[in-house]
Amino acid sequence: MQYALKVVGPHGAVVGIDRDPLPQPIAGARVLQGDAFTTSDGELLGKLAAFDVVLSDMAPNTTGIRATDQARSAALFEEALTRAERLLAPGGAFVGKIFQGPDVEAIRRRLATRFSDVRTIKPESSRSESIEIFLAGKGFA
Numbered sequence: 775m776q777y778a779l780k781v782v783g784p785h786g787a788v789v790g791i792d793r794d795p796l797p798q799p800i801a802g803a804r805v806l807q808g809d810a811f812t813t814s815d816g817e818l819l820g821k822l823a824a825f826d827v828v829l830s831d832m833a834p835n836t837t838g839i840r841a842t843d844q845a846r847s848a849a850l851f852e853e854a855l856t857r858a859e860r861l862l863a864p865g866g867a868f869v870g871k872i873f874q875g876p877d878v879e880a881i882r883r884r885l886a887t888r889f890s891d892v893r894t895i896k897p898e899s900s901r902s903e904s905i906e907i908f909l910a911g912k913g914f915a
């Protein structure tokens with residue numbers, strides 16, 4: 775949210791949601807505390823008609839059981855993608871975090887059905903031993 779605020783500038787709007795309270799307030803963003811699975815589209819949009827970008831950095835509390843953690847991460851990613859499919863403006867973009875695992879290829883194909891440019895990204899800021907990657911889509915239609 776802090777980075778997004780810098781990118782959108784003074785005329786943009788940033789809405790963020792986390793299940794847990796934030797450690798500190800983020801001036802300029804509209805921050806919701808709630809579960810991404812149950813928070814309504816209307817609560818997320820507020821007065822906005824649509825979003826230009828949807829970003830998900832959501833991750834499950836890990837159990838150490840790889841298959842369980844991958845499945846929970848995939849469910850969070852797919853929930854964020856489902857919201858993006860409903861709430862993005864045409865031409866919009868989506869970036870979501872997902873743990874590498876058996877669901878990733880099918881999810882990447884799902885992204886490709888709605889976004890003209892789909893990429894898999896492992897940013898330098900992501901620890902090399904972490905199984906997290908990011909799937910990004912531009913050109914929503």
Ligand SMILES: C[S@@+](CC[C@H](N)C(=O)[O-])C[C@H]1O[C@@H](n2cnc3c(N)ncnc32)[C@H](O)[C@@H]1O
Nearest residue numbers: 791792793794808809810811831832833834850
């Ligand atoms: C890797 S942290 C990233 C947090 C934040 N982006 C940051 O950089 O500090 C993953 C976050 O996903 C949140 N999360 C996990 N499941 C969620 C859910 N169902 N609804 C909302 N947030 C969720 C967790 O509370 C946690 O804060």
